[in-house]
């Protein structure tokens with residue numbers, strides 16, 4: 096058995112039985128086509144053995160005196176017919192499996208798209224994008240080999256030797272046993288080697304995943320690592336992972352080296368031929384069989400031994416495809432949000448209410464621990480508080496990135512869980528710090544907020560967001576493409592996002608106040624754009640700098656998953672609580688900077 100290539104397939108090793116089920120489930124829609132293809136391939140495999148038998152019969156016939164000419168031609172015709180049949184059935188089987196493969200790929204991708212359309216938005220992190228990419232490209236490609244080729248190879252590797260074996264047994268069972276003795280040794284040796292291979296392969300995959308992770312960490316973090324003089328440390332981690340991989344790999348290969356050499360020698364066609372020759376010669380010498388009866392073993396014997404190696408490769412493909420199927424099945428069973436009721440709720444206005452909201456990330460500790468909040472239409476509410484207090488989580492719950500584990504969030508009296516997805520997105524807009532622009536023109540980046548928006552509306556939104564002039568200065572104006580000729584700074588990208596939010600014109604807007612863009616011009620432009628965005632909407636701002644929100648309608652101080660203080664700037668300062676403390680600390684820092 097040869098070790099697999101360095102593809103690294105598994106995310107959740109040790110799940111062989113589930114993986115088997117996953118493969119069966121995934122292939123269910125194409126099972127009948129695969130069965131038909133295997134049946135055709137089996138006919139082809141039988142037809143593959145016929146010319147070898149015909150060769151033996153031909154030789155027997157030619158050794159006769161007199162030669163029966165019409166029988167010779169009949170044998171030749173049968174051989175040619177079998178070859179043609181093999182060609183036709185194999186071609187048809189291969190076409191069927193490839194049709195089945197494209198149907199299967201289409202089915203998996205369609206199911207994934209449907210499923211992912213209903214998973215909570217919060218699920219879409221960089222890590223889950225990686226999982227989606229891996230499952231829908233790498234793992235689906237792994238299954239291509241199985242569906243398109245390995246099942247057929249497996250069929251031929253079983254049917255052809257079995258047919259040859261039956262023919263040999265019928266010819267002379269004693270010579271068959273002697274000729275195939277080395278094959279028996281090879282098969283036993285292989286079976287011994289196969290024991291524990293799945294676990295061994297998983298160890299190998301884990302090891303290689305460790306090297307990949309260390310390499311990614313090393314390359315991704317190279318700037319930070321170098322800046323902080325930790326290059327040696329990160330490098331050591333990579334080297335250690337690589338060394339441990341080499342050790343694991345070598346132990347696996349070394350353990351198999353002797354066994355696989357013996358097995359491959361025993362199964363080599365030359366060995367079968369030698370055994371047939373030696374046994375045949377002895378039988379002829381002893382007068383037990385005429386020389387012509389040794390011919391089947393010299394010609395057909397090889398067909399029994401050869402396919403065992405193919406059987407092994409096909410088995411390896413099956414194992415790796417099972418793991419790939421497990422990954423795909425896990426993606427297809429990602430938890431989704433419960434669907435909206437048949438008659439979805441419609442908000443009557445833009446009033447937002449959190450009532451007794453509690454939430455913890457995927458079964459972890461609670462990070463929101465009983466929040467009541469009332470955002471009246473046309474007002475601005477700021478969430479402030481120490482890092483990790485739960486501000487972003489509260490905002491994410493309002494956009495239904497996740498559902499609260501307890502309590503309700505309503506917009507205009509309608510529970511988010513009872514609203515249709517589209518209704519929710521027509522109500523809530525977001526401008527986050529981490530702006531995502533897509534690889535498209537600046538115009539389309541703004542227009543994605545409202546597909547049917549006219550050119551004038553796009554430009555009006557860009558003007559209101561203070562980004563129109565900058566866009567006009569780009570090489571192709573609104574046609575400039577993000578990532579090509581539109582390289583926007585963080586502050587500029589934020590203003591494109593504000594233009595998007597203005598165009599979307601949602602009555603509720605969540606805003607993660609940007610702190611990263613220190614350039615005063617950009618900051619003033621952003622602040623002005625935001626003031627325009629705030630007009631007439633229900634605005635929830637996650638504020639990092641208290642100075643930016645001193646004149647909002649309501650400030651909520653979040654600490655440890657609860658709102659511990661609320662009021663306006665002056666009343667909160669007068670309470671001399673956490674807000675006053677945070678304010679004091681930020682002011683001292685600002686003074687320190689200016690002095």
Ligand SMILES: Nc1ncnc2c1ncn2[C@@H]1O[C@H](COP(=O)(O)OP(=O)(O)OP(=O)(O)O)[C@@H](O)[C@H]1O
Pocket residue numbers: 456459462480481482483484485486487488489
């Ligand atoms: N995707 C996530 N999975 C698990 N835990 C998370 C996730 N996002 C945040 N948390 C945890 O939830 C808690 C609240 O985090 P959150 O980001 O809401 O705080 P925050 O007040 O917005 O902090 P900051 O001001 O630093 O952005 C933290 O303990 C954080 O580690």
